[in-house]
Amino acid sequence: MNRGLIAALAATLAAVWYVAGLGDESDAEPSAADTRRPSSAARAVAAAGEAPGVLIAAAPERAAAEVGRDLFATHSFLPPAPSPAALAAIAARKGPPPAPVAPPLPFRYQGKLMEEGGITVFLAQGERILPARAGDLLNNQYRVESVTATAITFMFEPLKQRQTLTIGSAP
Known part of the structure; x- marks a missing residue:
């Protein structure tokens, strides 16, 4: 065998022997962790060992906060709703x-087309061309109130508001 490997x-x-020897504290002073009170589970196991004929340790006692808590309750990460x-x-x-x-x-x-009966204007809405005269209802929302040589006045029917479209100067 190789001498380096044996060394x-x-x-x-x-x-390993040195570290194992440090872990053995049988002759050392008890630490702060050892002087603590034993847990409820440790007390139950100790009590079961003291009682004659008892082979199963009693279940540890639960705090009141642990008993009332629902482990399967739904949780929301949203902020609570305002009051x-x-x-x-x-x-306000x-x-x-x-x-x-x-x-x-x-x-x-x-x-526009000027005839004896009045003025007909041609309006574009997207690709559609709409002829309109005074009194016409366009798109079931805009009523043409008046058509003059310089402007068209519409009434937006849902809100009863007037709007004007300027079409140029008089001929």
């Missing part, structure tokens, strides 16, 4: 909500 094996055995008083305070701080406003007009002016 390494001897050094390892000596180190109604806090919601009322936030609403913000004030009333703003009044609703009609959306911008979805129409673009494309041209």
Whole structure:
């Protein structure tokens, strides 16, 4: 066998023997961990050993907090909902909500046709071309109130708000 290997094996055995000897504290003073009170499980095992004829140790006693806790309860990581008083305070701080406003007009002016009966304007909405005269209802939301040479006035029916689309100058 190799002498270096034998020397390494001897050094390892000596180190293990030394460390094992340090772990033996039979003649040393008791530490703070040894002077602690034994746990409830250790007391139950000790009591079972003292009673004659008892082979099974009693179950350890549980604290009142452990008995009442539901181990399978659902848990949420969301913050708790604000109380109604806090919601009322936030609403009072913000004030009333703003009044609703009609959306911008979805129409673009494309041209007009002047006839004896009035003016017909042609409006584009996306790819569609819509002819419109005064009194027409477009998209079930916009009523054409008036058509002049320079502007078209719409009424947004859901909110009863007027909007104007300028179409240019008079001829």
